[in-house]
Amino acid sequence: MDEIGVSFGVQTFIDEIVEGLAINADVGGKSVNVTGRLSEHDIDDCIAKLVDPQTKKELTINTSLIEPFGARLGSLFQMIGELETSGSGDFRTSGSGDFRTKVGNCVVLKARVVRCVDGMDLALYRKALQLQREFLSKKDG
Structure with missing residues (x-):
């Protein structure tokens, strides 16, 4: 973290976040x-x-800091932000779907940076990314 309190976003796959919740890791x-296809937007x-x-x-993404953005359903987006968790799954849901995870916990990314990466x-x-991780672990280890 730098002197103004903003940390860089560690490149993470969505499944790593979900698996972290499944094993009760503190995320x-x-x-x-994270990178993924936009499937819903309210x-x-x-x-x-x-x-x-x-x-x-x-x-699930909290888009309050990045609205309005060029949200096209089906487009590929990269988002940087902080993860927020709740064991009770008490985050808001929209009319189009239930945004709680299947493990009972709820994790939401409060996005502060967004970019469309269609074509990647x-x-x-x-x-x-996996090769970079291997290289860095060998270098540090």
Whole structure:
């Protein structure tokens, strides 16, 4: 974290966040950078849902800091923000769907940066990120 309190978003896959919840890992407050397809968006409630096209895992997004943005359903977006968790699943839901996770906990990404990345090769992105992680772990270890 720098002197003004804004942390960079660690590149994370949506399924890693969901799996972290499933094993009761503390993901709240972490700054992450996630990529997924926009499957739902409710501009009135400032809530959206990103889906990882490969794993089909979903992540709820609080869009209050980035509205209005060029939300096109089906487009690929990268979002940076902080994760907020609640064990009771008490986050708002929209009329089009229930945004709680299947494990009973609720995790929401409060997005502060958004960009459309349509055309990005997700399989290649995932492979490159895994190779980067391997390299950095060998370098640090």
